[in-house]
Amino acid sequence: MPVLRRFRSSIAAVSDDLVLEMRGIRKEFPGVVANEDVSLDVRRGEVHALLGENGAGKSTLMNILYGLYRPDAGEIRLNGKPVTFSSARDAMRAGIGMVHQHFMLIPVMTVAENVVLGSEPVRNGVFLDQRAAMRRVADMARTFRFAVDPDARVESISVGQQQRVEIMKALYRNVDVLILDEPTAVLTPQEASDLFEILGTLRREGISIIFISHKLKEVLEIADRITVLRRGKKIETVPRQGATEASLARAMVGREVLLRVEKPPAEPGEVLLSVEGLHVRDDRGLEKVRGASLEVRAGEIVGIAGVDGNGQTELIEALTGLRKAEGGRIEVGGRELRHASVRHTLDAGLGHIPEDRQRRGLVLEFSIAENVALHDYREAPDSRWGWLFPSRLIERARRLIEEFDVRGGGPLTPAGALSGGNQQKLVAAREISRDPKVLIAAQPTRGLDVGAIEYLHRRLVTERDEGRAILLVSLELDEILSLSDRILVIYEGEIVGEHGGEVSEEAIGLEMLGGGQRQVA
Amino acid sequence: MTTAWTNRLENPVSARLRDPAFTGYLGLFLGAFAAFLAIPPIEARTLTWPVVVGIAATLLGIWTATRGRRRLGYGAVATGVLGIGLGILATRSGTENLHAVFDPTLIAQTFGFATPLVFGAIAGMFSERSGVVNIGLEGMMLMGAFWGVYGADKGGNWIVGILLGAAVGALLALVYAYFAIHLRSDQIVGGTAVNFLALGVTGYFFVQLYHNNYVPNGVSTIPNIRIPGLSGTHFFGPAIGNLNLMIWAGFVLVIVSYVVLFKTPIGLRIRACGEHPRAADTVGINVYAVRYACVVLSGVLAALGGVYLSTGNIGGGTFIANMTNGRGFIALAAMIFCNWRPAGAFGAAVLFGFSSALALRLQVYSASAATLFNVLPYVLTLIAVAGVIGRTVAPAADGKPYAKQ
């Protein structure tokens, strides 16, 4: 549980002077309206938080502001003057800087080189004045109290320091507005504290900060005003005074009528999946799963709710054998599986509908029949002594296509030609047809239309009633609430809450955002 | 944060002795020196000194490797062992043969062979540092070789040859750049196509324009530069007193390219485009323009290397079909072997040039063994790529087409 230091409000009052106004912004992508009539205004020297769940439209809005996207409608005004940006360069020149979640830094170059790139100081007209660059960066570091060595290579410094280099890039170019996209997602709690101090210093210099986040606690710590987005629309903009975690959660999550799946009550049997004290690191070495424990029984659906980036992905990767877990125990049907390979895990009776069907689940260039055979091609009846029998694959595919109502082609159609929903049905068909004891469904309905979603939901319930243990991980709270018999909430790599089927959205929402019964030091 | 340099400044002697970079290079030097002891002009005829020096080199190499500079360390060990081996071979061979192989003109010949490689390697380096793989160096070099001679012949002066060769190299590179950058086609395929095209075009026009398939004698060639005062001396005279203009141009090129790449803003931007083009784009650098410029530059430089080949003192003003015969690929190897750095590429080019020169001269011993010597550049590069002596690190975005969003 991160320890957040009390952030002292700055002495300088936030002026009423508006440095940025976005009015009526609309942005549509094929199939989805990411921003619908969103308006935002930012005052000089304020920290303005942009709060919302995944898919609320925060990143899209900021990408528009930073010139990476063009809005379909609406206007942007900087210091009262309307502006249009056709590229990030334009935005930068106008005084807007952005620190992305994925840093735009060149690992093999030094801090100073990264900061001055594109606006390098020159000596004698031709030569790069490295000393001047280092001096300016050192000055900046001192002023803002960044502890970064200008001569260090970016690949050798910590992530927190890298983020500071990104901030320095913006400061070097004299920004008025600095956008930070989920900055604490990659930081340790201590680094997050340091970041907030830096933000305070920036504020005092008159720089406005837009802080995108989904973490309630942080937002209440540092923001002067908070704008909440939900499903592409702006819900409200409130000052910090008077806002509470509960009120914010309510705004974020909303009070909509839930579409619940008709399901008979669960009759859980024996424990088929058991996880204890699991520790998993991500590619960067950050610990993403910090001692999570859970159980899933036969005949029940357990849903894990949480905001993206809290360890769900790594948890599933560890369970399915795609990633090594560092500590803890995983048991499927009684078999210890922490060290097992993917193949062994699958053989032990685990099925997995992966969250990225195009990357992990399917080979898009393969036909439906070939994809169906992905786990079993090596055994009879699909093959014998290395010789494949396509007719068997086709036969099996035909059966599954019928049973799971996969539309868009026959067994020989390449999987890439199917729509998203049918691709997902294909993946589900393959996994379920192997008769797994435990089925893990990760974001099973991501990017699907209503019909496909309905089908998959009903299917999962059917499988539950067949006696399988189903672990559902989803970023859609609705889905979790309507399908799960038991709900677990994951936050920062730990399971922080467990509830039965009947629980309020606000309660869950609060826990997902780190609120609720957790203590604040 | 103290760097190795500051360390060295504070306590010079002891720090120097402990600095692995220093011991590593010293080891390399001693290893080469061990072999050098046995050949003219020193020509030690007993094994003692070469072995002693070679062992010292090996020890230094081991020390360096354990101190973290693995690649340098193993290199020193290898040269130490090799030095002993070569010393043994040299002390056992007849003195006349030794004199035939190792005389000061070997140095001149080494530079002569190395210069096309130097131009090629630097050419490739610029292109790849900006993020565009260029395996068409061979083709661009070949174009330069033919059109350089043609220009010198028809234009009456080697300067025309240089200009024409450079222009043609630029043109070919421009075509390649268009396909690789604008159309984002696969760069390896494009480079291969460039090589075929060059082979075909130069061959075709060679037949078309020079019907008897040989370039007439007396074509103006690139002059040598006599260094007054040196040319009379016993050693330096034949070694470097009379080197071709282009060889000296090659030396200058290495220095200039180092300065440009690492000491100027444009060099920083080039490197940024090769490492992380999107980051470069977001700070306002025109990635496309930089890449185009670098690819065209690489075409010019490679072509100049080819012009030297035909119009310099190796070719002597003539052209043979497929004259480059793989030198473009050796240049590529030199570039890879030393991690896309100018000084290293120069060193590798000289090394490979040396092995080519040796291969020619070793025929005195045995024609077949000499031929096998030509394999050396490729084997070394293969070893380098295999990471046996540390990883080769290409610019991170090398070969990946960039798509502005």
Add this chain to the structure above:
Amino acid sequence: MTEPRHDANVSPEQAAQTGTLAARISLTHRAGGVAVPVVTVLVAFLMGGVVVLATGHNPLLAYRDVFNGAGLNWIFHPTTNIADTAAYHLSQTLLATTTLILTGLAVAFAFRCGMFNIGGQGQYFVGFYVANWVGFALEGMTPVLHILLAIGAAVLAGAIWAGIAGVLKATVGAHEVISTIMLNWIAIWIGEWLVADGGPLQDPSQPFNPTSKAVSPGAQLPVFWGSQSLQGLHIGIFIALAALVAFWAILNRTTLGYEVRAVGFNPDAAAYGGIDVRKNIIRAMAISGAFAGLAGALDMLGYIYQFSQNDIPVSAVGFLGIAVALLGRNTAIGTLLGALLFGGLLFGTTHGLTSNVISPELAGNLTYIIQGLVVLFIGADVLILYLWNSRRRGRRRRPPAPSAEAAA
């Protein structure tokens, strides 16, 4: 609704890429089918024709002479009598085609597994040398056994040679293009050494023109069209055709083919299916090299019989294989057609050419120009991607028709 993929936790780099090499190439397969290669060839010939015209020769007549030189005019008056020029030329073209089928398959196989095997030339040579050596070293063996042994050894040699690059890629991630290029040149120089004065394979009875010993008659492949002494067409062509079938069978009917294709298209999904990515990279390269080694064996045992230092640098069949494979879209049928085209060009512009319009030297270089243009245009699949996407947008309403890609 969930946020579109654009804003998901995918860095812009990943979003901008279009997938693995094999996936991109397969995309271009479907986009345009056979139209694209045909158009590419036509454009290449057109541009070649412009060059010919610009240098004062009549391109139409020149192409006609090349056509005749390749023996393709045989279709106008077919006969099996080898004394007839057209028939003879055709037999020679088919000789070249045999080799190109195999070197083309080598490149095509590697492409289907997501890799660029540019080392076909080196693998060909390695097979070439080994076939020569086994061919003369085991004199006196029963012919069938001798031939099988020689071919087997050559195929193994080619596989190993390419396998080196495969191992390097699978273990340290070394790019196979660099390794195979280096291995090419190493193979070339090894060849030069083998038959140099004093080299291991040199025939000591010819000291002034270093050549290897000749393959003994027992190991020479039987000729069925033309005469053995006059470079007739040997049964190797049937072996090459069999190789085409084997290529198709391996890729589409074996678990091995399934695995290497999966790894080539989508290593992540393949890993999830339990496929060992590293092992398959090595396998794919080895099989690829085996095809090229076979080409070397067939040439050596079929009609070349012995080689000298001069023969080595002029051989370009490995590189032509790249053009053949790319033109043939890495399929079996396509490789056959591409091999026919380039085989015809190769022979028809050099040895078979009798023309007042254009000399063989000129025409030979024209082949290289055309080849270069073909490869250049084929590499630009972006154009094709663009065409494909605009077609796809137009057919969004109708469900896409099932294609028979799996049978390719």
